Amino acid sequence: MITRRNILSSGAALFAAGAGLLRGRDAQALPVPAQAVPRGPYRPVVTPNGSTLPWTLKDGVKEFRLIAEPVKREFAAGMIVDAWGYNGQTPGPTIEVVEGDRVRLFVTNRLPERTSVHWHGVRLPNGMDGVAGLNQPHIAPGETYVYEFTLKQHGTMMYHPHSDEMVQMALGMMGFFIVHPRAAERVDRDFCIMLHEWFVAPGTSRPNPAVMTDFNMFTFNSRVWPGTDALVAKKGDRVRIRFGNLSMDSHPIHLHGYSFEQTGTDGGPTPSSARFPETTVNVPVGATRDVEFVADAPGDWAFHCHKSHHTMNAMSHELPNMIGVAPASDDKLARVLPGTMSMGNNGMGGMMDMGRPPNTLPMMSGAGPFGDIEMGGMFTVVKVREGITSYDDPGWYKNPEGTTPKKVTG
Amino acid sequence: MSRRFIAVAAATAFLGCASTSPSQPFQDTAAMVEARGGHKIVWNQAGGDDATVTRSVRDLLARELTVDAAVQVALLHNQDLVATYEDLGIAQADLVQAGLLQNPTFTGGVSLPYASRGNDVVPGFNLSVTQDFVSIFTMAARKRIARTELEAVKRRVADAVLRAAFDVSAAFYALQAAEQTAEMRRMILEAGDAALDLAHRQHDAGNINDLDVANQESLFEQVRTDLVRSDAEVASARESLARLMGVWGGDAAFRIAPKLPDLPEAEQSLEHLESLAIARRLDLAAAHEEAQATSHALAMAQNFWFFGGGSVGGSFERSPEQYSAVGASAGVDLPIFDQKQAVIARLQAQKRARLAREQALAVAIRSEVRDVRTRLVTARAVVVRYQSIVVPLRRRVVALSQQQYNAMLLGAYQLLFAKQNEVSAYRELIEALRDYWTARAALERATAGALSNASNAQGPGKTRP
Numbered sequence: 001m002i003t004r005r006n007i008l009s010s011g012a013a014l015f016a017a018g019a020g021l022l023r024g025r026d027a028q029a030l031p032v033p034a035q036a037v038p039r040g041p042y043r044p045v046v047t048p049n050g051s052t053l054p055w056t057l058k059d060g061v062k063e064f065r066l067i068a069e070p071v072k073r074e075f076a077a078g079m080i081v082d083a084w085g086y087n088g089q090t091p092g093p094t095i096e097v098v099e100g101d102r103v104r105l106f107v108t109n110r111l112p113e114r115t116s117v118h119w120h121g122v123r124l125p126n127g128m129d130g131v132a133g134l135n136q137p138h139i140a141p142g143e144t145y146v147y148e149f150t151l152k153q154h155g156t157m158m159y160h161p162h163s164d165e166m167v168q169m170a171l172g173m174m175g176f177f178i179v180h181p182r183a184a185e186r187v188d189r190d191f192c193i194m195l196h197e198w199f200v201a202p203g204t205s206r207p208n209p210a211v212m213t214d215f216n217m218f219t220f221n222s223r224v225w226p227g228t229d230a231l232v233a234k235k236g237d238r239v240r241i242r243f244g245n246l247s248m249d250s251h252p253i254h255l256h257g258y259s260f261e262q263t264g265t266d267g268g269p270t271p272s273s274a275r276f277p278e279t280t281v282n283v284p285v286g287a288t289r290d291v292e293f294v295a296d297a298p299g300d301w302a303f304h305c306h307k308s309h310h311t312m313n314a315m316s317h318e319l320p321n322m323i324g325v326a327p328a329s330d331d332k333l334a335r336v337l338p339g340t341m342s343m344g345n346n347g348m349g350g351m352m353d354m355g356r357p358p359n360t361l362p363m364m365s366g367a368g369p370f371g372d373i374e375m376g377g378m379f380t381v382v383k384v385r386e387g388i389t390s391y392d393d394p395g396w397y398k399n400p401e402g403t404t405p406k407k408v409t410g
Numbered sequence: 411m412s413r414r415f416i417a418v419a420a421a422t423a424f425l426g427c428a429s430t431s432p433s434q435p436f437q438d439t440a441a442m443v444e445a446r447g448g449h450k451i452v453w454n455q456a457g458g459d460d461a462t463v464t465r466s467v468r469d470l471l472a473r474e475l476t477v478d479a480a481v482q483v484a485l486l487h488n489q490d491l492v493a494t495y496e497d498l499g500i501a502q503a504d505l506v507q508a509g510l511l512q513n514p515t516f517t518g519g520v521s522l523p524y525a526s527r528g529n530d531v532v533p534g535f536n537l538s539v540t541q542d543f544v545s546i547f548t549m550a551a552r553k554r555i556a557r558t559e560l561e562a563v564k565r566r567v568a569d570a571v572l573r574a575a576f577d578v579s580a581a582f583y584a585l586q587a588a589e590q591t592a593e594m595r596r597m598i599l600e601a602g603d604a605a606l607d608l609a610h611r612q613h614d615a616g617n618i619n620d621l622d623v624a625n626q627e628s629l630f631e632q633v634r635t636d637l638v639r640s641d642a643e644v645a646s647a648r649e650s651l652a653r654l655m656g657v658w659g660g661d662a663a664f665r666i667a668p669k670l671p672d673l674p675e676a677e678q679s680l681e682h683l684e685s686l687a688i689a690r691r692l693d694l695a696a697a698h699e700e701a702q703a704t705s706h707a708l709a710m711a712q713n714f715w716f717f718g719g720g721s722v723g724g725s726f727e728r729s730p731e732q733y734s735a736v737g738a739s740a741g742v743d744l745p746i747f748d749q750k751q752a753v754i755a756r757l758q759a760q761k762r763a764r765l766a767r768e769q770a771l772a773v774a775i776r777s778e779v780r781d782v783r784t785r786l787v788t789a790r791a792v793v794v795r796y797q798s799i800v801v802p803l804r805r806r807v808v809a810l811s812q813q814q815y816n817a818m819l820l821g822a823y824q825l826l827f828a829k830q831n832e833v834s835a836y837r838e839l840i841e842a843l844r845d846y847w848t849a850r851a852a853l854e855r856a857t858a859g860a861l862s863n864a865s866n867a868q869g870p871g872k873t874r875p
């Protein structure tokens with residue numbers, strides 16, 4: 001099995017992987033500046049539940065091909081969403097380059113409507129900024145446009161449409177545009193997680209772009225717990241997690257068991273003087289945040305948005321409040337509707353799974369080593385282990401004797 | 411033919427064998443009713459088997475009433491109907507009257523002399539008898555009129571029985587529907603009660619405010635008011651049926667079958683119903699007989715226009731001078747002034763009016779048949795629609811709501827509301843079913859049993875107690 005670490009890459013390795021993957025019709029090539037040469041090597045990012053976009057090298061320019069198109073995305077087992085994305089996925093594949101690279105990005109529109117791509121945070125010629133109507137024409141369905149520029153910075157940037165963007169982003173069109181610094185960095189694990197929120201009515205599969213605040217699905221890379229990949233690190237690894245947020249809310253992402261420092265934004269690296277330890281990073285709308293920490297504490301550490309509704313799957317926000325309501329002395333509800341029981345009187349935890357509409361996830365689920373985890377949405381686990389040789393999911397952590405709470409009796 | 415008819419009529423009149431009992435006309439009437447798929451009717455004329463009738467009625471009322479049993483009770487018990495039967499007695503009496511001769515007139519007189527010249531003068535006296543003879547000649551014609559009138563009455567009475575059967579059926583279905591509707595409203599109230607109970611418990615826990623509770627309470631009270639109204643409708647429908655069945659007191663505590671019958675699989679043939687109705691309707695036949703009777707009366711007036719009054723007589727007289735004499739007399743009205751022209755004109759007008767009325771009735775019957783047939787077909791379509799589409803859909807909404815409720819995607823209020831909608835749809839189905847059965851009974855009535863005759867191979871009288 002090939003792990004990410006094994007493919008600490010050179011351009012050539014990815015060149016092979018990407019060759020012939022996409023055979024979109026090329027637009028007319030733009031003239032190549034003389035200084036264009038591919039850079040590297042670098043530690044590639046891991047896009048949990050996602051992938052990195054392969055590229056080909058042509059005349060010293062890294063060529064990428066993005067196809068904007070409708071995609072089917074499984075949020076977690078039992079729920080498939082009719083989204084829009086790039087190259088069959090949402091978020092779109094992560095574009096990964098090195099400062100100084102010359103890139104050529106072919107964008108083919110296979111959506112039913114026109115689109116464009118804006119390279120969020122990237123410093124580039126104004127004409128390449130991708131705001132349809134302002135900097136370029138809209139890309140009509142069936143058309144391919146090519147963007148070309150040289151990276152003059154490094155950091156965590158994004159790409160997303162800037163043509164009917166409300167609809168297109170609500171349906172999942174977004175991706176990372178990672179620029180590594182020219183100098184090698186000491187990072188062992190480099191994750192990128194796109195935060196997003198959706199409204200997919202229970203029993204449906206199409207996100208509703210008209211919804212502005214009342215979202216019911218909250219995703220890490222367009223997946224929800226228990227469908228989110230664990231973030232695996234070896235004890236002692238320096239871990240970076242990059243967040244991007246193109247949703248309608250900020251998301252305070254919290255890591256248990258550690259403190260971390262925010263090391264950069266889509267504006268560039270955070271100066272050392274401005275770094276301070278914290279346990280939660282609030283990722284604002286339309287921005288990226290990088291945090292770093294050394295994984296020195298083994299265990300299974302919860303990692304989630306701290307807005308508690310964002311760690312739930314499809315739930316109604318208009319349910320009658322049943323907390324603390326005395327149970328009916330005579331269950332009139334059951335008399336009128338046999339087989340129905342009153343719910344929620346003692347909180348919503350520990351509810352029996354009594355079925356639900358098709359293509360709908362339980363509000364909270366996930367089995368852990370000690371019982372139901374009762375989470376959903378923006379939740380996963382950072383798994384730090386000693387002496388592992390692979391970053392595959394190592395399973396549940398075995399807590400050393402005497403390091404778990406005990407039930408007190410008597 | 412007319413001569414022979416007159417001869418027979420005259421013979422009958424002299425023999426005096428005509429009975430005033432309406433038994434035979436009633437039998438004829440009963441036969442007409444049965445031939446139209448109606449119930450056997452019994453008329454307790456003498457009051458002799460009153461106990462039997464009462465027992466039959468009590469028997470029927472003790473059990474859960476079916477529509478047939480309710481009709482049966484009405485036919486046995488409804489005094490309006492019994493009053494209608496008496497029309498047969500009246501018409502039969504009129505027929506007997508038509509066969510009776512006018513009684514002879516006996517006259518006697520005495521004469522007392524007061525200015526006599528002789529001695530052998532005694533009081534004198536005279537005796538005479540006169541007999542009207544015109545009634546002998548007109549008897550046959552009068553009887554023909556009376557007989558035709560009797561035929562008309564038989565048909566009127568039979569028609570009244572069929573109409574009563576329809577009225578009872580319609581009232582019965584209305585009561586069944588009202589009871590089922592009230593039951594449905596009771597279920598809706600139960601759902602509302604569950605919602606209100608939940609609201610109160612939520613309020614007690616501090617989860618909803620006074621406004622929310624007031625909203626739930628007003629919803630509940632509205633449903634409860636609906637139920638009060640519904641219960642009143644049941645009571646009213648019950649009284650309609652009780653009135654038609656002619657029951658009161660303890661008998662009015664009857665029970666009826668709780669559910670409207672399901673739609674019959676297949677509909678009777680609805681072809682040629684108009685012509686069948688024209689052939690079978692007894693009110694039309696009665697109108698025809700009535701027009702006939704007027705024709706007969708007109709013919710009599712025209713045939714005997716010159717015959718005002720006439721009599722023959724004999725007399726015996728003893729005068730004070732003590733001689734005796736017998737004599738004969740005859741008298742006849744001279745048709746100088748009254749040649750019956752006014753009577754004839756009146757009868758002619760009456761005849762034309764009755765013929766026009768018969769025509770109008772025939773037209774109305776055809777229209778009624780078409781109207782009721784359309785109602786029947788429509789009601790069936792509506793019932794089928796409710797049964798196969800609307801109610802299953804509402805049931806599905808409840809099932810899906812329950813699924814969402816179980817997944818905590820939907821609150822109990824919405825679930826209960828879905829249930830109320832399902833019950834409401836069922837209530838609308840009940841109303842459609844009532845319309846169907848009422849239309850069916852109306853079509854039976856409009857065609858005088860053409861439907862049931864087609865379906866009832868075993869014939870009428872099936873519910874005789």
Ligand SMILES: [Cu+2]
Binds near residue numbers: 307310
């Ligand atoms: Cu959040």
